Amino acid sequence: MNVTVRGRTRHYRTVAFDSAKNEVLLIEQRLLPHHFEIIGTKNFKETTKAIKDMIVRGAGAIGATAAYGLAQGARAFRGTDLKKFQRHVEEVYHTLKSARPTAVDPVNAMNDVRVTMSVGETVEEQQALALAAAEEFSNHDVQHCEAIGQHGAKLIRSGMKVLTHCNAGWLAFVDIGSATAPMYAAQEQGKKFHVFCDETRPRSQGATLTAWELAQQGVSHQIIADNAAGHLMQRGQIDLVIVGSDRTLGRTGEVANKIGTYTKAVLAKRHGIPFYVAIPLSTIDWNMKSGFDIPIEERDASEVLGAWGVTSKGKREYVRVANPGSGAFNAGFDVTPAELITGIITPAGIFKPKELWSKRKQLGHACCLINK
Amino acid sequence: MNVTVRGRTRHYRTVAFDSAKNEVLLIEQRLLPHHFEIIGTKNFKETTKAIKDMIVRGAGAIGATAAYGLAQGARAFRGTDLKKFQRHVEEVYHTLKSARPTAVDPVNAMNDVRVTMSVGETVEEQQALALAAAEEFSNHDVQHCEAIGQHGAKLIRSGMKVLTHCNAGWLAFVDIGSATAPMYAAQEQGKKFHVFCDETRPRSQGATLTAWELAQQGVSHQIIADNAAGHLMQRGQIDLVIVGSDRTLGRTGEVANKIGTYTKAVLAKRHGIPFYVAIPLSTIDWNMKSGFDIPIEERDASEVLGAWGVTSKGKREYVRVANPGSGAFNAGFDVTPAELITGIITPAGIFKPKELWSKRKQLGHACCLINK
Numbered sequence: 001m002n003v004t005v006r007g008r009t010r011h012y013r014t015v016a017f018d019s020a021k022n023e024v025l026l027i028e029q030r031l032l033p034h035h036f037e038i039i040g041t042k043n044f045k046e047t048t049k050a051i052k053d054m055i056v057r058g059a060g061a062i063g064a065t066a067a068y069g070l071a072q073g074a075r076a077f078r079g080t081d082l083k084k085f086q087r088h089v090e091e092v093y094h095t096l097k098s099a100r101p102t103a104v105d106p107v108n109a110m111n112d113v114r115v116t117m118s119v120g121e122t123v124e125e126q127q128a129l130a131l132a133a134a135e136e137f138s139n140h141d142v143q144h145c146e147a148i149g150q151h152g153a154k155l156i157r158s159g160m161k162v163l164t165h166c167n168a169g170w171l172a173f174v175d176i177g178s179a180t181a182p183m184y185a186a187q188e189q190g191k192k193f194h195v196f197c198d199e200t201r202p203r204s205q206g207a208t209l210t211a212w213e214l215a216q217q218g219v220s221h222q223i224i225a226d227n228a229a230g231h232l233m234q235r236g237q238i239d240l241v242i243v244g245s246d247r248t249l250g251r252t253g254e255v256a257n258k259i260g261t262y263t264k265a266v267l268a269k270r271h272g273i274p275f276y277v278a279i280p281l282s283t284i285d286w287n288m289k290s291g292f293d294i295p296i297e298e299r300d301a302s303e304v305l306g307a308w309g310v311t312s313k314g315k316r317e318y319v320r321v322a323n324p325g326s327g328a329f330n331a332g333f334d335v336t337p338a339e340l341i342t343g344i345i346t347p348a349g350i351f352k353p354k355e356l357w358s359k360r361k362q363l364g365h366a367c368c369l370i371n372k
Numbered sequence: 373m374n375v376t377v378r379g380r381t382r383h384y385r386t387v388a389f390d391s392a393k394n395e396v397l398l399i400e401q402r403l404l405p406h407h408f409e410i411i412g413t414k415n416f417k418e419t420t421k422a423i424k425d426m427i428v429r430g431a432g433a434i435g436a437t438a439a440y441g442l443a444q445g446a447r448a449f450r451g452t453d454l455k456k457f458q459r460h461v462e463e464v465y466h467t468l469k470s471a472r473p474t475a476v477d478p479v480n481a482m483n484d485v486r487v488t489m490s491v492g493e494t495v496e497e498q499q500a501l502a503l504a505a506a507e508e509f510s511n512h513d514v515q516h517c518e519a520i521g522q523h524g525a526k527l528i529r530s531g532m533k534v535l536t537h538c539n540a541g542w543l544a545f546v547d548i549g550s551a552t553a554p555m556y557a558a559q560e561q562g563k564k565f566h567v568f569c570d571e572t573r574p575r576s577q578g579a580t581l582t583a584w585e586l587a588q589q590g591v592s593h594q595i596i597a598d599n600a601a602g603h604l605m606q607r608g609q610i611d612l613v614i615v616g617s618d619r620t621l622g623r624t625g626e627v628a629n630k631i632g633t634y635t636k637a638v639l640a641k642r643h644g645i646p647f648y649v650a651i652p653l654s655t656i657d658w659n660m661k662s663g664f665d666i667p668i669e670e671r672d673a674s675e676v677l678g679a680w681g682v683t684s685k686g687k688r689e690y691v692r693v694a695n696p697g698s699g700a701f702n703a704g705f706d707v708t709p710a711e712l713i714t715g716i717i718t719p720a721g722i723f724k725p726k727e728l729w730s731k732r733k734q735l736g737h738a739c740c741l742i743n744k
Binding site: 032033034196197198199200201202204207208211212214215221222223224225226227228229230231232234258259260262263266267270296304305306307308309310311312317318319320321322323324325326327328329330331334335 | 404405406568569570571572573574576579580583584586587593594595596597598599600601602603604606630631632634635638639642668676677678679680681682683684689690691692693694695696697698699700701702703706707
């Protein structure tokens with residue numbers, strides 16, 4: 001998407017590759033929204049560290065980063081011995097995988113790259129195929145998000161007020177995003193609407209990343225405390241909710257997403273406000289049978305007990321807000337049942353959550369259809 | 373309640389009076405939870421400033437502060453001319469009233485004091501009566517909170533997990549508090565339970581004041597992000613919700629309270645969890661006919677866009693969390709309809725919200741009955 005830095009507007013992807021320098025180019029997301037900076041990782045170990053240290057985050061974005069990282073590692077190999085090369089690639093793969101051991105996207109992305117490169121007959125051929133496969137993975141991610149945008153934009157009419165939670169924006173993907181995709185597409189279609197961003201405590205991705213994204217694209221928006229959405233709905237100030245998903249159960253239509261998503265879905269149901277979840281097909285879990293089986297990550301209490309921000313002197317600091325003698329419970333995700341979800345916006349169209357299972361063949365194929 | 377500072381435990385009230393020095397004694401709440409300090413205001417102008425600058429906050433607490441402030445101002449008068457004295461008291465009254473022009477408690481409290489002192493026949497008598505009336509007002513506040521505690525404690529059983537929102541604790545009253553009163557009473561009765569404190573963004577009164585209070589009294593508790601209550605309820609981790617109220621409509625049973633209260637009530641209803649509101653009788657508005665008529669204060673966006681806390685170097689700082697180019701919508705309160713409220717815990721007993729109107733005579737009298 002477009003980013004304006006010191007008056008100059010340029011198009012960026014969250015993850016890109018400089019083939020001349022053999023560097024993965026990443027937006028340094030830990031500095032956002034206060035500073036915009038692109039960093040280039042010099043080798044696959046630096047790329048691994050970038051994933052681990054959360055310079056890049058979000059399912060689509062870390063998938064593409066791992067794919068490029070694998071190509072980067074493969075291309076750094078000097079020599080023609082295919083066996084040695086394959087051992088080297090294995091090492092690169094396992095190193096990158098270790099960056100975020102529970103994430104499924106980097107593994108899927110790297111497997112894609114490995115399958116494609118394996119048909120090469122020489123080291124050089126395999127190196128070239130690796131990069132081509134990573135580029136293709138990355139482009140698919142963009143195309144999927146574009147398709148989500150086209151389907152989802154139909155839900156947005158001029159004058160609407162739209163609520164979103166956390167950041168399922170282009171910073172979480174290679175470009176465009178999932179929950180934000182319909183907004184960017186509607187904006188391009190000339191529709192005028194207003195977005196309320198939940199600040200999304202404890203990590204405040206709504207106040208930082210989503211608000212930054214929307215500001216960069218000139219989408220009208222305001223940040224609200226997570227406590228305020230209910231009041232706005234009660235006063236008729238929200239017409240539509242669109243959120244992302246970390247995992248969507250294909251069998252039940254349940255959606256695991258950032259903590260607080262469930263609350264917004266309950267509120268939307270009470271007020272008869274449509275509640276949509278925008279997802280790339282890769283987040284559909286076709287195996288799990290119940291949302292109660294989804295492991296809910298418990299994160300460090302310090303996130304709840306304080307906040308990161310910038311002081312009046314421009315210094316990035318963590319401040320302890322809470323009583324020093326108190327602890328916190330910090331669940332990272334919650335699960336929203338199908339009955340609260342109006343529809344799931346996928347690259348292949350919008351479906352009722354309970355429809356996913358019966359459409360599984362279509363959805364399984366959609367990936368390939370769109371990729372052509 | 374008890375406060376332990378550097379290993380020494382003492383009983384404090386949020387608001388007290390030093391008659392020898394003619395000073396109102398206040399807990400400096402802006403320094404909590406990081407520092408505990410009692411300040412004494414030297415004259416009624418300093419007392420006015422203390423209310424205005426939020427050194428003291430909360431309906432009961434600012435009522436008592438204004439009552440003491442009026443007595444303080446009256447006692448500072450030198451001379452025997454009753455007419456001059458009365459003009460002086462008028463000036464004190466209007467100065468104190470100006471500190472928080474929309475608040476009803478300081479006005480009611482000061483009217484109490486004025487009525488009582490008016491029977492005095494000399495300046496000296498009126499000065500003595502003013503202080504006696506302020507002390508009586510203050511003691512009534514404590515007795516009301518004690519009665520709320522006794523009624524509410526019946527709802528808490530050992531093993532329960534209780535959710536509360538914002539701070540309706542002893543720091544908002546002269547002592548004991550409203551929503552916290554049942555917890556302190558249950559604790560005294562030897563019941564073992566756990567409290568989840570919503571952090572209560574944007575001003576974080578749950579994470580700061582309520583958590584500090586509970587820690588001081590040794591009540592088992594954890595702070596949670598406002599986003600987490602829904603998840604906890606879904607997983608069966610919350611058995612009871614108790615919150616306070618800024619204004620309760622006697623005709624409809626609607627409750628205006630800190631932003632986010634409505635959301636918790638909607639969630640509690642969905643999960644069949646009892647939702648109670650603890651109130652002193654002074655917060656019942658017997659005139660207003662609809663919750664939609666309650667003015668909802670819109671506060672400064674900076675509260676949503678950042679947070680106050682303490683840096684690693686121990687310095688109190690505001691950090692800007694949100695995207696610098698984004699604004700915020702910041703409603704201070706929301707309104708919870710009667711159908712979501714299981715019961716209203718008052719000093720005169722627990723009532724269904726819709727019962728308040730039919731019991732208005734009893735509730736109107738309860739004040740006096742308890743005060744005897």
